[in-house]
Each structure stands twice: as C-alpha cells, then as structure tokens.
Amino acid sequence: SQTIHQWPATLVQPVGSPLSLECTVEGTSNPNLYWYRQAAGRGLQLLFYSVGIGQISSEVPQNLSASRPQDRQFILSSKKLLLSDSGFYLCAWSGFSYNEQFFGPGTRLTVL
Amino acid sequence: SQQGEEDPQALSIQEGENATMNCSYKTSINNLQWYRQNSGRGLVHLILIRSNEREKHSGRLRVTLDTSKKSSSLLITASRAADTASYFCATDWSTGFQKLVFGTGTRLLVSP
Numbered sequence: 001s002q003t004i005h006q007w008p009a010t011l012v013q014p015v016g017s018p019l020s021l022e023c024t025v026e027g028t029s030n031p032n033l034y035w036y037r038q039a040a041g042r043g044l045q046l047l048f049y050s051v052g053i054g055q056i057s058s059e060v061p062q063n064l065s066a067s068r069p070q071d072r073q074f075i076l077s078s079k080k081l082l083l084s085d086s087g088f089y090l091c092a093w094s095g096f097s098y099n100e101q102f103f104g105p106g107t108r109l110t111v112l
Numbered sequence: 113s114q115q116g117e118e119d120p121q122a123l124s125i126q127e128g129e130n131a132t133m134n135c136s137y138k139t140s141i142n143n144l145q146w147y148r149q150n151s152g153r154g155l156v157h158l159i160l161i162r163s164n165e166r167e168k169h170s171g172r173l174r175v176t177l178d179t180s181k182k183s184s185s186l187l188i189t190a191s192r193a194a195d196t197a198s199y200f201c202a203t204d205w206s207t208g209f210q211k212l213v214f215g216t217g218t219r220l221l222v223s224p
Binding site for chain 1 (some may be wrong): 145
C-alpha cells in the first residue's frame with residue numbers, strides 16, 4: 001500500500017533562517033506531487049506541484065521554492081523565512097488518473 | 113477566484129443527528145471532491161463526484177451535485193462523535209494537470 005511521510009512534524013524557526021521540509025511517498029511510482037499551505041482556520045492554498053523529477057510548477061509567487069530530486073521525494077525550501085511563512089504545510093500525491101489526492105500528516109511551521 | 117465556499121462555517125449537532133454541509137463554486141468543473149481533516153492532521157479523501165453525476169453514496173455519506181447551481185452538498189447520516197472534524201470541498205476545474213481548489217471548510221462538532 002502507498003504511504004506518504006512528512007518531516008519534521010513541527011518546526012519553530014527565527015525570521016531570516018533557512019527552511020527545508022521533506023516529503024516522501026512509498027508504494028507508488030511517478031506520482032504527481034503537491035505542496036499546500038493552510039493558514040489557521042482556512043482552506044488549502046496550492047503552492048507547488050510536480051509531474052516528475054526536476055519538474056516544478058509554482059502557483060503563487062512567494063518566498064518559497066520546491067525541488068524534486070527523486071521520483072518520490074518532494075522538498076519545500078526557503079533561503080530566508082518571513083513571519084508570513086508560518087502555517088501548516090501539507091504534501092500530497094495523486095496517481096496518473098488524477099482522482100483523489102492523498103495527504104501527508106503535515107508540518108506545522110512557526111516563524112518567530 | 114474559483115475557490116469554493118462551504119456553508120455553514122461551523123455546525124454543532126448531537127450524536128445520531130444528520131449533518132448537512134454545502135459547497136458552492138464558480139466555474140465549470142471536472143469533478144468535485146470532499147475531504148475530511150481532523151484537528152492538526154492531514155486531509156483524508158471521502159468521496160468524488162464527477163460532473164455528469166448527480167448523487168453518490170459511500171457508507172453514511174451522501175453527496176449531491178447540481179452543476180446548474182454550481183453547488184454540492186455532503187450529508188452525514190446518524191453522526192457519531194468520531195465524525196467531529198473539518199470538512200472541505202475541492203473542485204477540479206483544470207483542463208490539463210489536475211489542480212484542486214479547496215474551499216474554506218465546515219467545522220463539524222458532534223456531541224455525545
């Protein structure tokens with residue numbers, strides 16, 4: 001069966017520090033991968049998506065970047081965090097048929 | 113924006129009662145999906161209804177879709193305390209790579 005992992009689960013970082021969040025998927029090949037951010041009490045905002053290794057599309061101009069160095073690994077990064085980067089970050093994958101998306105457990109990021 | 117809007121924002125009921133949540137959206141869709149999120153966790157896919165379908169059932173869940181009104185409803189019958197969560201609708205309206213647009217969610221509280 002397929003599983004999706006995210007780490008760390010929680011993170012507290014000072015403003016101006018770098019960020020690296022990792023997402024890995026097991027049990028499937030060539031998944032479509034997504035990064036979302038959820039502000040407190042709000043819906044999800046799509047940040048990046050990827051159809052394959054090295055192929056990243058950005059949805060919203062921002063202080064973040066994404067990379068996909070391996071088929072089942074998706075990384076969200078920042079060189080210098082802003083206060084507004086705080087939130088709950090969710091990684092998700094979907095299969096070729098583009099039906100449901102499967103979400104990881106999320107990373108709660110607090111920027112102080 | 114295409115973002116869906118759920119109504120009500122919050123719903124409080126007793127165990128055994130039915131819970132109905134509504135979702136409205138703005139443009140034509142390929143499909144509409146409902147997800148559930150327990151507090152501080154990732155989202156779990158509940159059900160998908162395609163644009164050519166009007167009603168779908170899964171266990172205690174019943175989803176309807178009215179494309180003429182651009183709206184959907186999620187009915188949870190005989191609710192349980194374990195149904196307490198936030199529920200989000202997500203619309204797939206993309207013509208190429210699937211990109212879901214999530215609504216703002218309905219917070220459901222089921223009291224024993």
